[in-house]
Amino acid sequence: MSALLQVAGLRANYGRVPILMGVTFAMEPGEYLGILGHNGMGKTTLMRTLMGALPATGGAVHYRGRNITALATHDRARLGLGLVPQGREIFPSLSVYENLRMGLVTAAKEDLSIIDAVLEDFPRLVRLLDRRGGALSGGEQQLLALARCLCTQPDLILLDEPTEGIQPSIIDEIIETLAGLKARKSLSMIIVEQNLDFITSLSDRVLSIQKGQISGTVAREDLLAGKIAMSCA
Numbered sequence: 001m002s003a004l005l006q007v008a009g010l011r012a013n014y015g016r017v018p019i020l021m022g023v024t025f026a027m028e029p030g031e032y033l034g035i036l037g038h039n040g041m042g043k044t045t046l047m048r049t050l051m052g053a054l055p056a057t058g059g060a061v062h063y064r065g066r067n068i069t070a071l072a073t074h075d076r077a078r079l080g081l082g083l084v085p086q087g088r089e090i091f092p093s094l095s096v097y098e099n100l101r102m103g104l105v106t107a108a109k110e111d112l113s114i115i116d117a118v119l120e121d122f123p124r125l126v127r128l129l130d131r132r133g134g135a136l137s138g139g140e141q142q143l144l145a146l147a148r149c150l151c152t153q154p155d156l157i158l159l160d161e162p163t164e165g166i167q168p169s170i171i172d173e174i175i176e177t178l179a180g181l182k183a184r185k186s187l188s189m190i191i192v193e194q195n196l197d198f199i200t201s202l203s204d205r206v207l208s209i210q211k212g213q214i215s216g217t218v219a220r221e222d223l224l225a226g227k228i229a230m231s232c233a
């Protein structure tokens with residue numbers, strides 16, 4: 001089977017400071033790939049570079065065989081990439097429903113039935129449609145950010161630290177929602193996280209990132225035992 005995403009020697013900087021220093025990995029269609037790394041290792045920078053929000057300074061990204069390294073974010077979105085950003089970036093003064101509509105706008109889609117279809121997987125949001133985004137809890141905002149991304153009808157979702165700052169009870173609900181999507185939809189996902197339980201529950205394979213490079217595959221038994229070969233050093 002040919003790779004859905006192929007990342008080879010990817011480099012990115014903030015100003016003159018190199019952050020991604022040759023990231024290389026590939027993933028198959030339908031795969032849920034976890035990327036585990038401590039603070040500052042380059043997880044968010046990798047997601048932003050894959051989405052085209054930060055330009056690559058070296059290396060290449062191929063999506064379904066096409067070189068997308070120089071494509072703008074909106075063109076990547078049209079090809080099927082969607083980002084659920086760290087911090088969620090909900091529009092606080094817009095209602096939940098209006099936030100979902102922003103997903104349609106991002107993808108230049110006008111069909112409101114897409115929102116109804118997405119909401120079937122988010123019963124909690126159905127009860128909150130008129131509430132302002134800023135009045136939701138962190139966990140509810142995370143569900144909304146995921147649902148908004150699904151409104152763009154992506155094939156590959158880039159999910160950046162979904163558990164950050166979220167209560168454990170709703171983390172379980174987010175895991176259930178994602179497990180449901182994994183079982184029912186033909187989606188692929190890259191999940192970057194520091195939360196071992198979360199990444200272990202959902203990922204088919206987990207890579208570790210250290211200092212802007214993929215440093216290896218994390219063995220399932222190490223994940224289950226909470227033993228991981230990552231270092232902040």
Ligand SMILES: Nc1ncnc2c1ncn2[C@@H]1O[C@H](COP(=O)(O)OP(=O)(O)OP(=O)(O)O)[C@@H](O)[C@H]1O
Nearest residue numbers: 014019037038039040041042043044045046086161
């Ligand atoms: N806008 C920016 N300008 C300059 N440096 C930045 C910027 N954003 C991040 N960095 C630096 O780049 C490095 C990697 O940051 P990044 O956010 O990708 O890490 P991360 O693995 O996602 O960490 P975290 O879990 O803390 O979000 C860090 O040293 C960070 O300080």
